[in-house]
Amino acid sequence: MADPKGFMTTSRETPQRRPVDVRIKDWREVYHDFEQAKLQKQAGRCMDCGIPFCHQGCPLGNLIPEWNDLVWRDDWQSAIERLHATNNFPEFTGLLCPAPCEAACVVGINSDPVTIKQVEFETIDRAWEAGWVKPQLPKTRTGKKVAVIGSGPAGLAAAQQLTRAGHSVVVYERADRIGGLLRYGIPEFKMEKWRLDRRLGQMRAEGTEFRAGVNVGVDVTVEQLKEDYDAVVLAGGSTKPRDLPVPGRELGGIHQAMEYLPLANRVQEGDLTESPITAKDKDVVVIGGGDTGADCLGTALRQGARSVTQLEIMPTPPKSRPEHQPWPVYPMIYRVSSAHEEGGERLFSINTEEFLGDEHGNVRALKAVEVRREDGKFVPVEGTSREIPAQLVLLAMGFTGPEREGLLDNLGVEFDQRGNVARDENFMTSVDGVFVAGDMGRGQSLIVWAISEGRSAAAGVDRYLTGRDILPAPIRPTDRPIS
Numbered sequence: 001m002a003d004p005k006g007f008m009t010t011s012r013e014t015p016q017r018r019p020v021d022v023r024i025k026d027w028r029e030v031y032h033d034f035e036q037a038k039l040q041k042q043a044g045r046c047m048d049c050g051i052p053f054c055h056q057g058c059p060l061g062n063l064i065p066e067w068n069d070l071v072w073r074d075d076w077q078s079a080i081e082r083l084h085a086t087n088n089f090p091e092f093t094g095l096l097c098p099a100p101c102e103a104a105c106v107v108g109i110n111s112d113p114v115t116i117k118q119v120e121f122e123t124i125d126r127a128w129e130a131g132w133v134k135p136q137l138p139k140t141r142t143g144k145k146v147a148v149i150g151s152g153p154a155g156l157a158a159a160q161q162l163t164r165a166g167h168s169v170v171v172y173e174r175a176d177r178i179g180g181l182l183r184y185g186i187p188e189f190k191m192e193k194w195r196l197d198r199r200l201g202q203m204r205a206e207g208t209e210f211r212a213g214v215n216v217g218v219d220v221t222v223e224q225l226k227e228d229y230d231a232v233v234l235a236g237g238s239t240k241p242r243d244l245p246v247p248g249r250e251l252g253g254i255h256q257a258m259e260y261l262p263l264a265n266r267v268q269e270g271d272l273t274e275s276p277i278t279a280k281d282k283d284v285v286v287i288g289g290g291d292t293g294a295d296c297l298g299t300a301l302r303q304g305a306r307s308v309t310q311l312e313i314m315p316t317p318p319k320s321r322p323e324h325q326p327w328p329v330y331p332m333i334y335r336v337s338s339a340h341e342e343g344g345e346r347l348f349s350i351n352t353e354e355f356l357g358d359e360h361g362n363v364r365a366l367k368a369v370e371v372r373r374e375d376g377k378f379v380p381v382e383g384t385s386r387e388i389p390a391q392l393v394l395l396a397m398g399f400t401g402p403e404r405e406g407l408l409d410n411l412g413v414e415f416d417q418r419g420n421v422a423r424d425e426n427f428m429t430s431v432d433g434v435f436v437a438g439d440m441g442r443g444q445s446l447i448v449w450a451i452s453e454g455r456s457a458a459a460g461v462d463r464y465l466t467g468r469d470i471l472p473a474p475i476r477p478t479d480r481p482i483s
Contacts, residue, residue, distance in 0.1 A: 002072035003044030010041050012112035020342050024301050027188040027268055029095075030338045039122045042115045043071040049106045053328045054116060057104025059452040059481075060086045060093075061474045064101060064116055071119055080127035083120060086474065088157045089199060089451060091128075092182065094121025095191045097448045098291075100481060104328035128198065135205035138166040144465045147172060147229040149216045149407065152180025153447050154438025155235030156203070157454025158461070161471055162233075163208045165462050170229075171208060174215040177269070180237060184262035187295050189302070189338070193268070217407030231433045231461045234421060235454065236407070238399040238439035244287060248355030252362040257292050257396040264299045279305035283389040285366055286310040287352060288396030291337070296394045298339030308344035309388055313371065313378060316348040330481060351378055356387065365389050402440045418443055423477050426460035427453070435461050441477065449475075 003010070015034040017023070023030050046068035054064045063082050070079035083090050094117055105113035127133050144167045148159045151173040163169045177183050179196050204210065214220060225232055241256045243249070255277055263275040279300035286296045289312025300308045317334045325331045340346065347368075354367040370384035401419035402408060408421065414430040416422040420443050421429055421436040428435050437457035438450040452474045459473035 002046050002048065002069045003041075006041070006044035006072075007047050007107045007111065007114075010045050012045070012115055013038060013042060014115055014118055017338055017341070023189070023338075024298075024342050027302060029192055030189055034118065034122060036122075039119060040072050040074065043068040043119045045107060045114045046072075047106055053104040053106055054101040054114075057328055057330070058101040059446075059449045059475055059479070060455070061452075062086050062101065062120070064114075067123060068114065068116070068119055071123060076123060076126050076130070077132055079123050080132055083123055084133075086472070087120075087451065088160050088455070089153065090120050090124040091195050091199070092153060092191070093448050093451065094118070094124060095195075096186065097446060098330075100330045100446075100448070103330040109327050133202065135202050136164050137206055138164055140166045141168075142166040142466060144168065144230045145170070145228065146231045146233065146461060146465075147216075147225055148233045148235055150180060150235035150237060150438070150440070151178045151183075151210065151212075152235060152237055152438060152450060153182060154237075154440075154450040154454040154457075155180065155233065156182075156199075157451045158233045158235060158437050158458040159208050159454075160203055160206070161455055161458035162461060163203070163206050165458070165471055167462070167465065169208050171210050172214045172216045172220065173210070173212045176213050178210045178212050184265050185258060185292075185295075186265075187261065187299050188265060188268045189298055190295065193265075215406075217410055222407070222410040226433075231435065231465055233457055233461060234408075234413075234429070234434065234436040234440050235438045235457075236402060236440050238401055238420070238444045239403055240400045241395065242397040242400050244352060244395055244397065246352060246354055248357055248363065248366075251355050251357045252360075253391055254355060254363055254393040255395070257286075257288070257296050257394050260394050261292075261295060261299060264303070275303070277392070279303040279308070279392055281306055282391040284308045284392045284394065285388055285390040286394045286396055288312065288398065289314065289346070289348070290396065290398065292398075293394075293396035294337045294339040296396050297344050298337075298342060300392075300394075301339070301342050301344065305392075307389070309390075310344060310346045311350045311352065311368065311388075312346070312348045313351050314348065315373070351380070353380075353385070355393065363390055363393055366393060399439070399444045401443070425476060426463060427457035427477055428460060428464065433464065435464075449481075 015031045017030045048065040067079040067082045099117040101116045102113040146169050148155045148171045159169045159171045284300045284305045286293045319334045321331045351371045356365045358364040365387045370381040371378040414422045421441045437453040456473040459471035
């Protein structure tokens with residue numbers, strides 16, 4: 001193990017965030033650098049458990065005790081090799097994953113868990129700086145061609161695995177740049193996009209081809225796909241947003257989060273000088289209390305919103321593990337993101353009943369009411385109705401499934417009971433040679449699940465094309481988080 005007494009002598013410590021009054025004036029990542037000596041002491045808290053439950057908590061099966069021990073021993077190059085053995089993109093998960101591994105950490109039973117996520121991020125950051133992350137060229141070529149539809153984390157993971165296995169891989173993306181949600185859904189202050197571009201450069205050097213601005217199913221027909229490729233991986237995500245069909249929904253100034261966030265990212269890319277949907281000098285209401293809602297909150301504050309209110313229909317979560325979510329379950333507790341530190345108001349047990357408009361047909365406020373749960377339903381609390389000023393409303397209530405029109409309908413794939421693309425144990429759909437990975441087959445989920453699904457689907461594709469069994473498949477399609 002690492003430091004035999006580390007978990008007893010060293011307290012959990014994470015990097016400090018830059019001061020709020022400084023960071024909301026720019027779009028840079030919010031954290032200060034973390035000293036190497038401190039990071040190694042944090043890695044030394046790992047107990048190297050006989051049964052490391054962090055493995056089970058992580059959908060990638062990351063070899064966490066191994067690279068914690070290597071970091072503590074100052075063997076960073078070996079550490080990144082162990083980290084890359086299970087995770088194609090540890091810089092993405094190190095910044096964006098909510099760390100279910102830490103919720104399953106044995107130290108966390110009666111103390112603060114190991115800072116697994118931070119060790120992961122610092123390891124890959126150091127590896128890039130040292131020049132240890134190099135293209136991994138395939139040793140042989142299979143002569144098989146694979147199309148990957150969608151360039152989010154699932155599609156990129158599948159593409160990299162398949163390219164390294166010797167297949168010719170083309171990644172299609174209907175947006176004008178590669179990256180999917182990593183590019184246009186994640187705000188710059190959570191992950192600066194040079195990190196994504198750096199990884200894409202490695203993939204290009206390995207032989208993966210990227211074609212952006214191509215809407216497969218329209219610009220490239222299903223017939224062309226089947227003619228040009230030996231296998232297809234669908235990784236287009238769960239992109240149908242959940243709407244809020246209440247009176248006044250048609251008013252101007254009410255937008256889905258994924259209409260709003262990409263425009264803010266385009267400003268950072270230099271495409272726009274100002275977003276056409278801006279929070280500047282407006283009262284903003286964000287409906288939805290999850291990560292996407294927090295992303296909208298942080299973005300609105302940086303755009304100069306007058307006020308921001310985030311609404312959640314569920315009650316306020318507890319601050320510590322509830323009894324019905326014991327270790328190693330990922331607990332639903334009250335969490336404060338960097339965006340929540342920066343301002344705004346969070347309201348729980350609130351339901352929106354109506355949007356109210358002005359004389360120009362734009363939203364001016366919303367009518368909300370407190371609710372309580374009765375028999376599985378949300379019931380309004382009498383006498384709690386009120387108006388909340390809003391000239392901009394952002395809907396961040398999640399997604400209901402993949403878009404069926406076009407590609408999926410034309411392919412004729414079947415869907416499961418949840419409305420996602422159905423697949424077998426090899427991640428193949430009901431159409432021979434067509435596979436699915438990530439949110440399109442799993443439903444809305446975490447980045448770590450997307451990468452795991454991409455790796456697993458790639459293993460299924462390689463078996464289908466060659467009959468061999470050389471790529472790791474960390475999960476099965478039916479696997480779910482510990483709950």
